[in-house]
Amino acid sequence: MSVVKKKKHVSKKNKKAWRKHCDINDVEEFLEDQRLEERLGKFDTKPDSELFVVDTQGDEHTKAKEKTADETAKVVAKPRSAKERKRLQLSQTPKCFEVLLPTSKVQDPNAKRNHVNPVGSKPTALSKINEKKRVETGKFQKKVEVARKNRKIALDKKRKTKAIRNTFDLDLWGQDLPEAKGIPETLCEEFVPTEAQLHNVPTQRRLRPKPPLPKTVVTRSAVDTPHPGISYNPSFKEHQELLQEVVQHEQKMMKREAHLLRVTNGMFRKVTQEQKENQWREEMSVGLPQPHNPANDPSDESDNEYKAVNPPVKNKKKDHKARRKQREQLEEKERLKRLKIDKKKITDLYKLRQLQSSIKKAESTQAEERTKRATKKTIEEATALPALSAHKTPKKEPDFVDPELLTGDLRKLRSTTNLLRDRFESLQRRGALAASKVMMKKKRKIKSYFKAGHKVTEKDIEKYTTRSTEKK
Structure with a gap:
């Protein structure tokens, strides 16, 4: 049962x-249909x-016609050479440029667009004059x-x-000398330490190797492909698999919430106000002299x-017997x-x-667990994201489309997630962007005051009082 939300009256x-409070989905759908009609043409305007097509001859005639056309094509078609085939391909547009060709039937809005001649076209009179100049x-x-x-260089x-x-005058072992490293001759002495020599090396010849790229950048995982059950027209099996994953995730979240409730609010027992007051009175009266009650006085009962x-x-x-028995009991116990x-x-x-077999078994299980942990650690280190910020990367929540909302048509599908936010979080999960935290501004508590005046009526006062009580 769909819950009808109460309309909010917002200032526009x-x-x-x-833009924020107006729903323009119907307008966007209408414009999408209009663009589709512009691309394919309207059915109302097209002739019958x-x-x-009115078929007056039947299927046999069309089959015979197709056979004759195939036979003639086989007869006419001759084997062409590679040169002829390449020449025929020159007139065709390359596959890489087919994407740039217009596919819509919409006319160009800018009619006075500058025309650029394609490569290989005939030169114009103006281009001939410019070339001559x-x-x-x-x-x-x-x-x-x-x-x-x-070319010559x-x-x-x-x-x-x-x-x-x-010439063979190259000294292979002379590269380790200080002169080869760019250290000045004045510093090439045994009294000057190596740190001082390296400190005075010219800036363009520093002996600082370039650090390698981090493993996380080199072995970064590709973009994760979404589950096939998220599709607008998924198969029953894939949709059910995704449903099971979502159910398990929700159960896990519910279990976590129940645990938090149990270890916070559930730990404390509920006490009524009277019990609380009595307990407080007892705790506060500890150590104080109790009031004398003659009914409970024990001195009256005695004679x-x-x-x-x-x-x-x-x-x-x-005596000796009791001590002997005690000693015998201790000896028997010992x-x-x-x-x-x-x-x-x-x-x-x-x-x-x-015991030996159990120890061996325990050692083998421990060794297996150790190897598993080591392999898992190496995999995590290889595929771990770089620590770009102190915040943790957001975990991906399982996306799911309700079976009632599945349409099978991409145009009628309603988007459940924000595409921009989804891509932003995907970049964070892949380590391309630093993980960030949403910082929400605190809403200010605005105090309302009642301004008294000679024009204020009793109805205005009643309205103000009812509004203040409702807020509380």
């Missing part, structure tokens, strides 16, 4: 407010001859000379690299006999304890094989 004074001024000649010069460079070295608060204790000593320990030793000897 500015353009921004109109374009839309329908360039030749006369010597611009073409200069360009040819520069190109020839550059490139060839000389190539020859130099290929030339065989005839005026004196009783000490702490009566005297008699020092009654044990004997039973020793007997139990000896019995346990014997049973442990019989259990040696079992």
